[in-house]
Amino acid sequence: MRRARLLGIIATLLMVVAAPAWAERAPDLVLTGEVTHADHQTWREVPFRVPAGVERLTLSFEHDGAAQKSVIDLGLADPQRFRGWSGGNKSQVVLAAAEATPSYLPGPVVPGRWRLLLGVPNLRPGAVAHYTARIWFDRAGEIALGAPPVRAGPGWYRGDLHLHTAHSDGSCKSKRGRAVPCPVFLTLEAARARGLDFVAITDHNTVSQAESLRELAPYYDDLLILAGRELTTFQGHANIIGTSADFEFRLGSKAAPDLGRLLARVPEEAIVSINHPGAPSGELCMGCGWTAPIDPRIAAVEVVNGANLALTHSPEGALSGLPFWTARLEAGARLTGIGGSDNHDPTAGGLRSLGAPATVVHARELSAAAVLEAIRAGHVFVDVWGSPDGLLEITARAGEARAEMGDVLPAAAGQAVEVEAHVAGAPAGARLVASGPDAELLAQREVAVAAGESRTAFSFTANGTSRWLRLDLRGADGRLLLIGNPVYLRP
Numbered sequence: 001m002r003r004a005r006l007l008g009i010i011a012t013l014l015m016v017v018a019a020p021a022w023a024e025r026a027p028d029l030v031l032t033g034e035v036t037h038a039d040h041q042t043w044r045e046v047p048f049r050v051p052a053g054v055e056r057l058t059l060s061f062e063h064d065g066a067a068q069k070s071v072i073d074l075g076l077a078d079p080q081r082f083r084g085w086s087g088g089n090k091s092q093v094v095l096a097a098a099e100a101t102p103s104y105l106p107g108p109v110v111p112g113r114w115r116l117l118l119g120v121p122n123l124r125p126g127a128v129a130h131y132t133a134r135i136w137f138d139r140a141g142e143i144a145l146g147a148p149p150v151r152a153g154p155g156w157y158r159g160d161l162h163l164h165t166a167h168s169d170g171s172c173k174s175k176r177g178r179a180v181p182c183p184v185f186l187t188l189e190a191a192r193a194r195g196l197d198f199v200a201i202t203d204h205n206t207v208s209q210a211e212s213l214r215e216l217a218p219y220y221d222d223l224l225i226l227a228g229r230e231l232t233t234f235q236g237h238a239n240i241i242g243t244s245a246d247f248e249f250r251l252g253s254k255a256a257p258d259l260g261r262l263l264a265r266v267p268e269e270a271i272v273s274i275n276h277p278g279a280p281s282g283e284l285c286m287g288c289g290w291t292a293p294i295d296p297r298i299a300a301v302e303v304v305n306g307a308n309l310a311l312t313h314s315p316e317g318a319l320s321g322l323p324f325w326t327a328r329l330e331a332g333a334r335l336t337g338i339g340g341s342d343n344h345d346p347t348a349g350g351l352r353s354l355g356a357p358a359t360v361v362h363a364r365e366l367s368a369a370a371v372l373e374a375i376r377a378g379h380v381f382v383d384v385w386g387s388p389d390g391l392l393e394i395t396a397r398a399g400e401a402r403a404e405m406g407d408v409l410p411a412a413a414g415q416a417v418e419v420e421a422h423v424a425g426a427p428a429g430a431r432l433v434a435s436g437p438d439a440e441l442l443a444q445r446e447v448a449v450a451a452g453e454s455r456t457a458f459s460f461t462a463n464g465t466s467r468w469l470r471l472d473l474r475g476a477d478g479r480l481l482l483i484g485n486p487v488y489l490r491p
Contacts (some may be wrong), residue, residue: 004263012268013273020409024079026272027134027136028137029134030134030284031132032133033046033132033200034129034131035065035129035131036123040120040123040124041122043458044120045118046115046133047116048075049115049177050078052113052213053111054109055097055109056109056135056137056138057095057109057137058136059076059092059094060131060133060134061132061134061163062093062132063129064129066110066132068127070120070124071088072118072119073118073120074116074118076095076104076117077114077115078109078110079114080110080404081102081107082105083095084101084104085102085117087189095107095109095389096109104211105210106211109430112477115149134251142276149223149365149367150366152363152366154363154365155366156393157198157357157362157363158195158196158197158355158359158367158370159198159226159358159360160196160200160340160354160358161202161239161302162302162342163187163199163202163354164204164342164343165182165183165201165209166180166181166184167208169199169204169344172346184209184346186346188216190226190343191346191354192220194353195355198226199223200225200226200228200241201228201232202226202239203229204232205249207227207228216488224368226242226371226372227242227244228240231251233249233252234252234286234423235252235287235289235291236274236277236281237274237275237276237287237288238292239268240271240273241372242372243268243270246256248262248265259292260295260297269369270317272298273300273336273375274305274324275290276289276302276319277301278305278308278318278322278467289348295381299375300335300336300375301318301325301443302339302340303376304321304339304357304382305340305341306339306341306343307341307342308320308342308350309351310352312344315357315384315483320361322483326435329468334406336376336383336406339355339384341355341356341357341386350428356384357385358387359376360380360385361379362379362393363373368399376487377408378407378485379405379490380485381409381485382441383481384483388425389424390482392482394419394421394422394470395419396415396419396421397416397417397418398411398412398416404487405487409490410460410491412462413462413463415462417489418457419456419458419487420455420456421455421471423454423455423456423473423482424455425452426452426454428476429451429452430473430481431447431473432456432471433471433472434469434471435471435472436468436470437468438462438469439450442458449473467484469486470485470486479490
């Protein structure tokens, strides 16, 4: 008896030591209720109030219906927005400004009327399930991601703007060889192995991956990690890069009847980029092709998509985004051409690898603000196959005016335009090929470049109309290697 009692005391002490800090005191709020078969496959909201000054909310949820196969799913909403949904797979949830239990969104614990969101997928006839939610309110320090640039100074920075993880449909092989949702850290590992400077994790319609990235960012401090998501609608897909803000994604619903209404909440600092516009849109790939209008908030278009590249083995194949981009340029739009691997398995190699294609930006520093500024300005080229050292740097001059890719160059009718191309990583037999209306003014639309690194100059006479000119690098076999963005000529 003494030994049994001693073991019981030890067990109790171990439970106290192992218990989380919030469980060491009584909860600040207890919510109870019951559900019956009348609630089968229905939704219920249970309101509660959060006082001012709370920085961390901890919730413990349980019910007694498991023996009768009853299921009560759990989610949360604060006074302003939906904060997450864990279904029936979590009994504790923590929310704070810079951290949250996976499947919940971090953010300020705002005061006011919150709601437990309960779903009842199964409750048998005659069954009754009682639930209890215990809530603790705490003050807590905030973990801030570093604002300083990952690397100071201007340069060409290489990255991948379209990546998926376990937070949507990314998958890879487990240690035992099973297909599993792929953890975020493997994507960051692959990016570093590829020699990338920045990545955007763009899981479908969610930013829950931001919590994993908050944990990982201090460790991967030589890699710029951009907030992002892939907006997946029935009228097209688009990446929104540079914000974790909450907004509607259900285009065509009452909440977002049109694209303009949906994108109105996207912060000005963020980039909206159309994804894989050359893909089909129908049963083969619902909503993959772009059929929505071109909203003024859209700054870029994915001209090369890695998943499509792996299927067609050509950036100019049947699924290419280049014709879509060119048509918009010819219509007068200024959309930056970018690339994204659309990688769903960071352990994959070959054409399905992360970083193929790569988006290479000329930015004032390696920081989120600078990279997004560069993309918006069009200071970008696309490295189709994700080479480690490909470079396509274009400078155009007319009189005292100077422009790089993405810039506007004032050029009056009859004025000479001098163009210089700085190329690196070129294979033997490579050549620069001009495209765009102003390519017609060139004496030679194709210019051979030396293998490796070289500088090539040529000139033409402006004709006094609004035009654009861009240069691509092709191999000896004609294959596209590097895709440049236009220089825009204006009289």
